[in-house]
Amino acid sequence: MKTPRRSAAWYGKLDRDGFIHRSWMKNQGFPDHAFDGRPIIGICNTWSELTPCNSGLRILAEAVKRGVWEAGGFPVEFPVTSLGETQMKPTAMLFRNLLAMDVEECIRAYGIDGVVLLGGCDKTTPGQLMGAASVDLPAIVVSSGPMLNGKWRGRDIGSGTDVWKFSEAVRAGDMTLQDFMAAESGMSRSAGVCMTMGTASTMASLVEAMGLALPTNAALPAVDARRTALAHLTGRRIVEMVEEDLKPSDILTRGAFENAILANAAVGGSTNAVVHLLAIAGRVGVDLGLAHFELGRDIPLLVNCMPSGQYLMEDFAYAGGVPAVLAQLRDQLRPARTALGGDISAYAEGAEIFNEDVIRPLSNPVKPAAGLRVLRGNLAPDGAIVKPSAATDALLEHEGPAYVFESIEAMKAQIDRDDLPVTPETVLVLKGCGPKGYPGMPEVGNMPIPAKLVKAGVRDMVRVSDARMSGTAFGTVVLHVAPEAQAGGPLALVRTGDRIRLSASRGELTLLVEDAELEARRTAWTPDPPHYTRGYAKLYVDHVLQADRGADLDFLVGKDTRPVTRESH
Numbered sequence: 001m002k003t004p005r006r007s008a009a010w011y012g013k014l015d016r017d018g019f020i021h022r023s024w025m026k027n028q029g030f031p032d033h034a035f036d037g038r039p040i041i042g043i044c045n046t047w048s049e050l051t052p053c054n055s056g057l058r059i060l061a062e063a064v065k066r067g068v069w070e071a072g073g074f075p076v077e078f079p080v081t082s083l084g085e086t087q088m089k090p091t092a093m094l095f096r097n098l099l100a101m102d103v104e105e106c107i108r109a110y111g112i113d114g115v116v117l118l119g120g121c122d123k124t125t126p127g128q129l130m131g132a133a134s135v136d137l138p139a140i141v142v143s144s145g146p147m148l149n150g151k152w153r154g155r156d157i158g159s160g161t162d163v164w165k166f167s168e169a170v171r172a173g174d175m176t177l178q179d180f181m182a183a184e185s186g187m188s189r190s191a192g193v194c195m196t197m198g199t200a201s202t203m204a205s206l207v208e209a210m211g212l213a214l215p216t217n218a219a220l221p222a223v224d225a226r227r228t229a230l231a232h233l234t235g236r237r238i239v240e241m242v243e244e245d246l247k248p249s250d251i252l253t254r255g256a257f258e259n260a261i262l263a264n265a266a267v268g269g270s271t272n273a274v275v276h277l278l279a280i281a282g283r284v285g286v287d288l289g290l291a292h293f294e295l296g297r298d299i300p301l302l303v304n305c306m307p308s309g310q311y312l313m314e315d316f317a318y319a320g321g322v323p324a325v326l327a328q329l330r331d332q333l334r335p336a337r338t339a340l341g342g343d344i345s346a347y348a349e350g351a352e353i354f355n356e357d358v359i360r361p362l363s364n365p366v367k368p369a370a371g372l373r374v375l376r377g378n379l380a381p382d383g384a385i386v387k388p389s390a391a392t393d394a395l396l397e398h399e400g401p402a403y404v405f406e407s408i409e410a411m412k413a414q415i416d417r418d419d420l421p422v423t424p425e426t427v428l429v430l431k432g433c434g435p436k437g438y439p440g441m442p443e444v445g446n447m448p449i450p451a452k453l454v455k456a457g458v459r460d461m462v463r464v465s466d467a468r469m470s471g472t473a474f475g476t477v478v479l480h481v482a483p484e485a486q487a488g489g490p491l492a493l494v495r496t497g498d499r500i501r502l503s504a505s506r507g508e509l510t511l512l513v514e515d516a517e518l519e520a521r522r523t524a525w526t527p528d529p530p531h532y533t534r535g536y537a538k539l540y541v542d543h544v545l546q547a548d549r550g551a552d553l554d555f556l557v558g559k560d561t562r563p564v565t566r567e568s569h
């Protein structure tokens with residue numbers, strides 16, 4: 001006998017509870033047949049005017065609804081917390097786990113059978129996936145899609161990446177403030193997420209490579225009619241997924257995560273993918289650790305997009321998008337089931353590259369080995385990462401004296417001082433920016449080059465911190481040092497003048513200070529007083545895991561798929 005649908009426990013009952021559930025929904029004009037036992041599909045929308053990257057999601061939600069109705073389902077849209085990366089303080093990452101909780105509890109509490117996740121801006125995709133994975137109802141993603149290419153003075157400019165470049169140019173005296181201000185309007189010309197291969201497009205690409213969205217979902221521009229059609233088709237597909245009982249746990253297998261790691265290397269994806277994939281894996285019980293990211297180490301960089309390359313997401317879409325990349329990786333892909341029910345290799349079938357400068361064939365990569373490098377050593381016992389494709393090759397093997405900023409405020413106060421005692425060999429160290437320390441692990445690891453060195457033409461230096469960096473940023477930046485300083489990691493013990501050695505080829509990050517001296521410093525060390533003593537931020541600081549565990553909250557790891565049986569009335 002067929003198991004009754006989950007929604008039947010809300011809308012299928014011929015008693016007082018069923019009356020209440022149906023009757024209140026009918027105040028929106030839904031007819032009787034909407035409650036005839038058809039699949040009820042939640043559309044989990046992170047639209048918000050404070051999340052400009054997700055501003056196109058209302059249009060996509062309507063298209064999803066068309067598809068759901070067409071396939072015989074009943075779509076119901078609901079809002080969840082929205083995280084506007086460029087708008088939130090102290091950092092949107094502080095709230096990723098709050099979004100995940102919101103998504104999880106909404107999906108669980110409402111009488112839906114499956115869910116379409118509408119997200120885009122950096123933290124919205126991982127937050128939604130973490131929450132949906134912990135309930136494990138059939139789920140599929142429709143992403144915002146990238147903005148059209150930025151245009152300014154006749155050339156393409158990329159969100160994020162060119163902001164960092166322009167602001168350094170202003171500091172170096174190579175760009176006027178008027179030009180800097182004028183570039184603002186040309187950068188963001190349409191709805192959609194950052195049109196570089198930043199975190200949003202990285203996560204959308206990995207979602208596609210993991211088979212959690214339909215093919216071409218990642219790269220089609222937000223305003224391309226084909227994205228609206230894809231949303232429509234996704235609405236049709238989620239109804240079938242409910243019929244097939246195809247759940248995130250069927251899709252998010254070890255093979256899917258390994259495919260995401262391979263794809264992340266090939267697209268030159270964001271370092272933020274590491275914390276997000278680790279957190280999602282923790283929800284579905286896949287034993288993924290930092291070491292697994294070494295899988296991507298020898299994968300060539302195939303997508304020539306900023307910040308690791310020169311083009312933008314619009315170009316990537318027209319060149320073939322993720323399916324064309326998966327076709328290049330065909331021999332390496334792990335078997336993994338997708339939202340379409342088949343194997344991920346089907347996403348690559350018939351995919352072609354239409355511009356071989358934007359998507360390079362394996363025979364002509366942008367860089368021969370592009371994967372993130374995992375670092376360990378006495379400065380990062382639980383690991384750290386560096387992104388070679390966005391770094392300066394010569395600096396990936398480097399030893400130099402540390403200059404330490406004890407906090408972000410100290411860094412901002414000092415970085416432009418003409419008498420800052422730094423040289424191009426100096427290793428800049430920033431503390432107090434990890435999950436607990438800031439709190440929320442902000443994207444400040446790519447600290448600016450000291451003004452006096454910028455004026456001398458220096459554009460990159462080795463930088464080390466417990467922070468993250470924007471997926472649109474570049475430089476020889478060592479990130480996610482774990483344990484973080486505020487948790488008592490060795491980073492807390494570094495002093496200006498200590499020598500630090502980075503060897504990306506050997507995967508090492510070493511503080512060249514005697515153990516006895518470090519022990520003496522540890523005895524004298526105390527953590528900073530907490531910035532927050534109440535509310536969600538306190539909950540976060542008390543329970544957040546370190547970067548090598550995905551910075552999830554300890555009590556959110558895993559899932560709870562038990563039916564909800566108690567009624568409120």
Ligand code: FES
Pocket residue numbers: 053084085086120121122193194198200
């Ligand atoms: Fe939203 Fe970049 S700020 S995607």
